[in-house]
Amino acid sequence: MNSPEVASLFANAAGRPTQKFAAAQTCGEALVTLLEDYGVELVFGIPGVHTVELYRGLAASTLRHVTPRHEQGAGFMADGYARVTGKPGVCFIITGPGMTNIATAMAQAYADSIPMLVISSVNATRELGGGSGRLHELPSQHGVFAGLTAFSHTLLDADELPQVLARAFAVFASERPRPVHIEIPLDVIVAPARTMTSRVPTLPARSAGAPGALEEAAALLASARRPLILAGGGANEGAAELCALAERLQAPVALTINAKGLLPRGHALSIGSIQSLPAPRAMVREADVVLAVGTELGETDYDVVFDGGFAIDGKLIRIDIDGQQAMRNFAPEVAIVADSQLALAALDASLATRPLPPRDGRWGAQRVRAVRTAVNAExxxxxxxxxxxxxxxxxxxxxxxxxxxxxxxxxxxxxxxxxxxxxxxxxxxxxxxxxxxxxxxxxxxxxxxxxxxxxxxxxxxxxxxxxxxxxxxxxxxxxxxxxxxxxxxxxxxxxxxxxxxxxxxxxxxxxxxxxxxxxxxxxxxxxxxxxxxxxxxxxxxxxxxxxxxxxxxxxxxxxxxxxxxx
Missing domain, CATH: 3.40.50.970 (Thiamin diphosphate (ThDP)-binding fold, Pyr/PP domains)
Structure with a gap:
């Protein structure tokens, strides 16, 4: 999922003069100020005895707090907020049961590449891993959530908070967005923020892709007689660029469930989200060049009948923000590790300067109509x-x-x-x-x-x-x-x-x-x-x-x- 909104959000905040927090302000209060500086508007959470110090500065802030009836609800609310806006949903969660309650929501967000910032308390630093039966104690809360997040960090020094938050928002702005968990021990939450600074750094930008890979991909697409595009939720910010490229190539476009709406409703080149059915699967196999952009090419989008019948026979180009994901499920001829919107725009610009060979006359919109008619009849x-x-x-x-x-x-x-x-x-x-x-x-x-x-x-x-x-x-x-x-x-x-x-x-x-x-x-x-x-x-x-x-x-x-x- 791409997040230009997040990038623009940070653009206004980045570069502000560095300032030190008032000596009386605690780490918990400074956290609220920092979240405001990053443009956070909403926090979802249920106050508990281990998180009340996170709430000390909330009433005087611009942040709105929404109280669910269960921490899983907090995670799902943050997820829904993030899917609509592209910005991270933020949660304040108590130690132990609060965190295990939100685990399912974090796992759903992790699976679908949704930005979420979960800030929790944890037992005091001297008690971590002690196994002495403290309230809400887990052997390793950090260990439980490391596998459900881009990273899970235990904040052992209040002055480290700005740096750890910057790491979190760097993930949301420039990497494959996934949940981030920051746990703050009870003694660190109330520690003074004397030397902590509130400056929001300039965050890294997303890559537009290696020029060589883009050139190779453009050459393959330019020579294709039956090109086809598979678009996923990772292309959500590139709707205009995707539509322009598809129309230039007269390439049918199949959308994953999280990519619905990337082409306008009723667009002549839109196959829809029916890649698990026989007719569109046959069409994918007939394509001589397939461009997969922002999609895992995973089971729940391409094989919901669970028969292993989805296949790609043509040359495959993959655009993905995650280099590892670009190698999973289907090996590409060309892999472009980049922001989908930027890479699509670059490909379209390159193709605009190239002569394109005649397409197969039965391809494009005509083939899409035939496939959709066949599917609807069944x-x-x-x-x-x-x-x-x-x-x-x-x-x-x-x-x-x-x-x-x-x-x-x-x-x-x-x-x-x-x-x-x-x-x-x-x-x-x-x-x-x-x-x-x-x-x-x-x-x-x-x-x-x-x-x-x-x-x-x-x-x-x-x-x-x-x-x-x-x-x-x-x-x-x-x-x-x-x-x-x-x-x-x-x-x-x-x-x-x-x-x-x-x-x-x-x-x-x-x-x-x-x-x-x-x-x-x-x-x-x-x-x-x-x-x-x-x-x-x-x-x-x-x-x-x-x-x-x-x-x-x-x-x-x-x-x-x-x-x-x-």
Missing amino acids: YDAPTRSMAALFDTLSDTLPDAVIVGDSTRPVYAGNFVFEAAAPRSWFNSSTGYGTLGYGLPAAIGARLAVGNRPVICLVGDGGLQFTLPELGSAVEAAVPVIVLLWNNRGYAEIRRYMVERDIEPIGVDIYTPDFIALARGFGCCAVTADNQATLASELKQAAGRRVPTLIEIDEQKWFDQVPGARA
Whole structure:
């Protein structure tokens, strides 16, 4: 994921005169000041006895604090905020259970390359690793989270804080963005910040790519008769550059789930996000040159049927900010380690000066139309019914951000939905694949987008993981729209078990009265079982100042399309 917003954010702060903090200010108070200097606006966290000193300077700062009902919710809120803005979501988390609670959210963010800064307390320096049964003690909190982060650092000296924060924001600005964890011992949090400076350094810029690699890639693309582009979430800031290059080459473009919206909805060269299906897979194999930009080429985007059938037969060019990732899954003919936006712009500029050979006359938009027609004809009745759901969402709230959990309509939407813009569709069904993500991540996204509507698309099973976060949304005055798909249990897993002749156990869970629960939290709550009712309720929800839960009964919705119940 690219983050020019982060770079511009730092541009204003960088180069300020160095100043020393007041002698009375503690490390915890100085931390708040430094976060302000880096342009941080929001902090997600639940105060505890081990983190109250991080809060000492918060009330007098410009930072807004949002309190989730669980630390996992804090992480997911930070994740949703980061996916929409490109800026790091920031969390204050207590020692021990607070950190293990947020671990799942950090793992999801790590898998999807999302910038997140988790600042936690830890036991006093003299107690670290002591095993003496202190409150919230872990044998090595740092060790637990080293594998879920770009780096995890234990701050042993208050004066080191500016340098460690600079390292964190350097990751967010110039590397593959992932969570960073900084833990501060209890005695260091309250240590005086006498010699600590608040100067924000000029952070490293992202690379535009080695000239030789760019030249080699441009030559391959210029000679291609059937070029094709695979774009991932790492190209999210390069939408204009990607579109220009695709149109110059007349190259079909397949988008990963996190890259939806990189081409405008309905663009003639957009294959969509259907790389796991036979027709688009065949098209990929027919391409003589494939450009993969900002994508892991991983299973949850290219092989969700888990048959190992995705293959690339042509010459492969890879653009990735992470040099190691450029070597994983599929070996490239040319690897460009660079910011996707910068590299795409450089390739397009180079190709603009070159004569391009005639393309295969059956390639480009014509081939895309044929593939999409073939795929659409094979969708079953339930998928067509859920496509009608997304048509309603697009027609009613065309600029909405849709944040999904792991649930049946999200799986369908990953195939059939086309986002209007980048960072408008994301969910937890890819990468790490957790449940309970949708609601808190949608809250974080809604806090980031101003008045733009945000829809949480979640199943009844997933919502029960994080249902109390409805209270967080009401308290923070976040009017998120929760679209609840109710199939009364873990229906997808039940279906999976039945297909494998396994007696379903543990999937037919108790279904509470979600309408009553939502109203009890202070939300508006309604039902909608057809397109007309849903459109009406969405319009009303978009105008409210409180969260709205709209419950859809799966079977009633399926009744609108013959055969969808089957």
